[in-house]
Amino acid sequence: MGALTYPSLDFSAERILRCYAEKAIHPDPRFLLIGYESDEMMPLHLFYDFDAPARDDALVTERYANGGELHDRFETLSEMLAWGALLKFRVNTMPQRCEGMLSCDDPDLLSQLDPVMFSLGFTKPITTGPRCGLYERNDAVLICERTPREELLGNQAFTLGGRDAGVLRKLLGRLTTESSLEAEVDEWTPALG
Template identity: 60%
Template sequence: MEALLLRVVPGLSEEWQGATPDEIERIEQLAGRPLPPFYRWFLSRMGKSMGKLTYPGLDFSASRVLTCYAEKRITPEPRFLFIAYNSDETMPLHVFYDLEAPARADALVTWGDTWGNVLHEGFETLREMLAWGAVLSFRVGKMPQQCEGIITGEPVGFLSRFDSVMSRLGFTQPVPTGPYCRLYERPDAAMVCSSPSAATFKGGQAFTLGGVDEGALRRILGEIATEPSLEVEVDEWMPELG
């Protein structure tokens, strides 16, 4: 994960700042159990500043987490650990860990209100949430041509078939991901995908694909569409095609 972020985000190592060991230990005390190892890594690297990875309107800092608990803005809940404050004034959905849904030395990321009511699930891990955002912003978003759409297919074995096609096309997966999303990279193109929650997953991934030109993207999507059990629908090109 660290190698991915340092590779795709220019100057990140000079910008990110970690939380203090004391702050990390205090958050663990609030959790009432050992923190997911990935969250400890995240706090040690970006618990004070995420640099260019900062999410608009979301504050993941250790100081914000501790302040919100201290000021009782967040209702403590044994299962859900508050990890990011949403400053949106209309509908501020904050970010929580579901500590009872561990995955790959990490845990399920959910969105909820200040009373701890979880409204929906987001990513199976914080690791893939951060990686998804980084690849979207600094790989896909920097490509000359992009497109969005959805890839669908028979639910049983959908992701394994999708992974197999992308591997044949020379794409690698920079970090492990679960059923909520996929990340694919190769030198001339990158793709991020997202799906409904695991509970409602029906064999589909919404995608944003970026590449060097329209032709490259059409060739990639055409190869995916040749898989008998996969269908590709493109909804938008950015910039618009002439």
């Protein structure tokens, strides 16, 4: 996966086939191993969950090798990879970042967010469902997500990166004045003085 490699996750076909051949993972018609987690403290492997609703893909969930509680990650693998790429290569390389919560009365928060982001010159690198928003332009990147299978309640955690605090504040201001969205920032990195 090149620069997009996850430090402790192995998505290679060789590793996946070896896990099944060595019976480290037992075949299950509901779950297909797609990422082997080598962290021994929290070996939550990535699986496709074929029982979950799908949009041209399958839901990505984490669990222990042979069962246990599910920790849903993303509605699709493409959303997970695109979200991770934007976080790693764009948001985390920006000089100023903030994290918080977007909320509105509409359970489909992205239907409120999309028009404003497009009017501000943002594009989406991939098409996403209602639980994952990915937006970018030269000077700023916004990613937001909500856990799959949770009821859509009109709120999503967000991370926003930009060239400076002014760009981020202006963007958050436009989001809240040009839509029914509310934005609550929990943390600025670096901290604002």
